[in-house]
């Protein structure tokens with residue numbers, strides 16, 4: 001945590017409330033007054049808890065919506081999450097619609113349970129743009145003050161395709177208005193984040209830094225690279241403390257084989273991307289930043305969908 005706070009300067013964290021809840025000993029400590037902020041030790045940054053909905057997607061949780069929301073509220077989270085229903089792209093319209101209705105019903109039931117925390121309205125709707133739109137409209141009518149976009153990852157994590165994500169985020173921003181934060185659950189590739197910001201999102205979380213490190217993938221602002229020769233050639237040089245003294249191919253081999261150091265570099269790259277996006281927004285040059293990313297990314301990954309799908313969105 002010290003490294004995350006002092007070296008990476010992370011702004012906050014997301015924790016899985018279900019994992020916190022199911023550890024009996026930890027739950028007792030929370031009952032005795034331990035707060036989430038004390039437990040995490042990240043200082044004043046934003047603390048978000050998610051509900052375990054994604055775990056519930058894989059196996060049954062034996063946990064109710066109201067119980068997990070009340071638990072999140074009791075431990076002092078800043079943003080709590082309902083037990084929403086994950087809707088993968090393969091779900092047919094009927095299924096996606098039923099899940100959307102059930103999710104919104106749970107959000108409606110959970111809203112009166114929170115006072116200190118802000119309850120996330122979670123958008124579902126699967127692959128149906130009109131359902132996603134309706135989801136956001138209903139959440140706006142419930143007056144949610146934090147919008148999370150659920151089940152969106154599978155639409156962009158193959159080949160950085162933004163053709164569906166683009167209209168989803170633009171619609172969400174238009175419907176919810178400029179003041180409500182929009183969180184894209186599970187978005188954490190630094191090459192994608194600046195595009196999601198341009199489309200209207202503000203908050204991101206992901207364990208991508210760890211997953212990428214496990215498969216020996218080195219994140220850069222232009223896409224993740226796993227080839228030692230390309231890294232050693234040095235077109236991109238990372239100034240983080242893990243990378244700044246790397247010299248030759250052997251150093252790069254060592255790094256790609258060291259999951260912990262590689263994960264640290266990856267987290268640093270994500271945080272640095274957020275800082276660069278903020279600077280670009282403040283200087284009104286996000287468009288130039290995106291053009292630069294598309295140019296380099298497309299040269300490195302000629303088959304990527306990012307450039308073509310982004311340009312198609314841009315022309316609309």
Ligand SMILES: [Zn+2]
Nearest residue numbers: 238240243265
């Ligand atoms: Zn680095």
